[in-house]
Amino acid sequence: MRLATWNVNSLRSRIDRVEAFLARHDVDVLALQETKGREDQLPLMGLQALGYEVAVAGTNQWNGVAVISRVGLDDVEVGFPEMPAFGDPPAAEARALGATCGGVRVWSLYVPNGRKVDDPHYHYKLDWLARLHDAAGSWRDTPTALVGDWNIAPQDEDVFDIAAFATSTHVTRPERAAFEAFLTDGWTDLARPYTPGPELYTYWDYYRQRFERNRGMRIDFLLGSPPLAARVTGAAVDRDERAGKGASDHAPVIVDLQD
């Protein structure tokens, strides 16, 4: 089974790229973040014609997550237990969608950005992560994938210039501790062993030709529970998807799992 995650930065504006990506890599299950737009506007018919089922959640003009699967899509759950809400209306903050696809529980996650360290959104981000961690404790013994845009760069090498992030979110000690708590609990960063060196980054800002200069960040992750991590045979970042006109600012990350 081939599982991928991608912050697509608007599903409607990039539906052609999504369909091409699924075909190019023979993807079975794709988790999307920042789908944006209203649910009834999302162009899902083409995906359905290709044999995929689609579940979407929490679409507004900024957030929204989805799971696309051609190996079954069952037990869809929007949000996780005790997921904190923020903003007005709170429904706009749905950032998590769980579905069982081919025997794997897949959670598409869009972790709150946090904005600035002195912003209420930063505390919301930490609270959100703590509550996700609580919920995930009961998922560890089943094949489960927590995938998406974590908005955290866990290691210094995960940003192009750590000095440039001295006062920024994404690299603070509390954010990194929140991410590390999952690893301590036995979750595994499934793609990291297969994406070293120049393949490290998953996100490049649109500003200032960051992609062309490879000044990126690694903030998109697939964390696997122990039963799932044992099945990984390979992984890759599709950097080519970030190139050219009309790209999302994130590249997809792909993981292969033994059946």
Next chain:
DNA sequence: ATGGTTGTAATACAA
């Protein structure tokens, strides 16, 4: 240098 770019039933705001 607080810029720059991209998206959205938007023309401000989030990323």
